[in-house]
Amino acid sequence: MEENQSNTIHLILIHGFPLNQKMWSLQSPLQEKVNLIFPDLPGSGQKSEKSLFTLEFMAEEVMDEIKALKGRKILGGLSMGGYVALRILAKHQEFFDGLVLMNTRASADTNPVKANRHLAIRSLLENGMDTFLENFFRNALSSTTLRTSPEKLDFLKKIALEQNQEGLISQILAMQGRPDSSDLLSQISIPSLIVGGEFDPITPPAEMHSLAGMVQGSRLEILPGAGHYSPFENPDGFHQILLSFLKDNFS
Template sequence: MDHKLRIGDTSFHVRTAGQGSPLVLVHGFPLDHHMYDAVFEPLAEQHQVIAVDLRGFGESDGYREIVPMEMFADDVAAILDELDIAEQVTFAGLSMGGYIAWQMWQRHRDRLSRMILLDTRAIADDEVQARARRMAAEAVLSAGMSDVPVNMLPKLLSENTRHEKPEVAKALTEMILRQDPRGVAAAQRGMAQRPNVESWLPEINIPTLVISGEHDVISPPDEMKGFAAQIPGAQFVEIPAAGHMVPMENPEAMCEAVLPFCRDLE
């Protein structure tokens, strides 16, 4: 079911399906909830799945000059309130969605039963990376989204996916191109100022699953395995034949990791 939720001055688009314990899917940058299309129905066979379009992405509006990761987390909490979901949720976020997961833990930990961190990082941008994000924000505002897929796809998808699954590359390209430059720029600026959360990791006391694509060059498996080891009891799974976009590149393997993790804890 598709929902249009009016929260304050912002209209959020949310897709829900299924019954069972709630599982929130938060997309990466610069995408929308459709990046989870291949796993949505399989996960909804066992869970109430809630896939959101973040502020400024997909069919959600709420444009700002900058959207910190804290604001995205507060938005997700408000969406859960609007949907009358009082039960604690499993929060799954990929890349930027993982940065939002850290803020959910910091600001709304009473809402969380578990976390699933997909292809993401615990460290902050260094000054060179932060400057590049701010420049990229200016570029999309002045030139639009047309050049973004060319620059991003080699980093988002493994070489095998790009060559063997052209339909995935096509879907990802189309998803990027339909994003509003205002939302993209605001998120870039927000990511540029996100904190290093490594000091938080030993304090995380809810079940956590860390998933990395075998060929991820943005958040490499060794880096993700390293921060997973700092979270008490965290599980780490490396997904074969995938880069940064595990839910699109190897959805079957993602579900094979996620469903037992959620089921074992119920």
Template sequence: MPNKLSTQNIHLREERSILVLLHGFAENSGIWNVQKEYLSEYFEVIALDLPGVGNNPLTTALTIDSMADNVYTSLQSAGIEKAVIIGHSMGGYVALAIAEKYPSILQGMGLFHSTALADTEEKKEARRKSIKLMEQYGSEAFIRQAFPNMFSPGFKAKHPESVEAYVNMGIACPLASMEAYYEAMITRPDRTAVLSSIQVPVLFVIGKDDTAVPLQSVLPQVSLPRTSSIYIFEETGHMGMWEVPTASNQLLHQFTLFCQDQKL
């Protein structure tokens, strides 16, 4: 089922680049609200709900590829032929699938605390255990345990209200969607070859304190694309858009302008 974007009246100005923002696991498009507010002055910014949350209900079996199909269909239905697509965490996996399946729509791509690697066997097993815990004790208990760890220790101590807001966002995600997301991530393929062949600029945003997508696992990937932009946030975990919003805004602004200026 296409995202509701396809049924909305979107007035696109031809001279402005289009920036599409994709959220991660158990999040929704609201994760990008601060970025959308700032960047909308310069670009057409579209923050999408992936299937399973918000305006995009879960109606079929889910894979990373099916989510990529959903995003692509939504953008095509809205008459969008080129866009810079940025994905946070799981949203980055979706962006990579779009790059593999529908490369012509990309003007640029960003992996915001994300990776092209497939899950390790240890990671797959951890996700399966998490699914069992959610089924046994409910998703809220799992979210309250896991989500605060997405932030750096310093930010978590100084901004408990932001951590609680993120936890509440996760609690709002249906259990069925969380389980489907984890299954989709478990079965996703390694897409480092996509980075090697991609023809548009790629942005890598890395948090030095990110335990979900560690710095050392991403660094070997940054040399694979023809054109890479790399930014490492100090004292930042998995949530750079919330932990360092001003820097994130400026980084996405600069990268989108760079993609806009490329003659590929």
């Protein structure tokens, strides 16, 4: 697909923690309809950094990567990627034509969540990457995914092990210190799709319902059988709702 065509639809999908752009590997069938762009966030993949950074820095890094795009642009993010997407929108909403928020929230960390992030860093330092990631994904993926597709845990763990410990710790601290984006939700004026997982223990369906209720005119979809990585756990379901969203808003 030619990126210089004004009618091209670019779908920018920002990965979640503790992964990189490879978490979107099952979304390749969408390439028939849109130009897929998968940025690596600072601390991940080709941007593994050992220095500390903020969520605002992560947002500007992504914006620098996509600012030359022509045509229609849909910004998407999952979990941490959703936090980044909202910070991008806070400054650059006029650049985008659509939004897809997956398994994420707009609020800042509460004190208990901040404490849990400190525990996560402690676990990383004391137990090492392998043990930390095994426990993390067993909690984040749904029991359905773990039972019917155990290879998906192995795949995510393999991707996550491509990052370095320092980069993941920097991402945890960036998430912990991120600003509250709740006030932004009522200002979103582009077509928006909100996606959750039926069995997501981190951002459960009730929270996704609340998020969608604050984005005027948004469409909410809960993917059956999925946990926190819903497009990865139920890719066929995700593709169906995304293609429907595209048909309704970008045909």
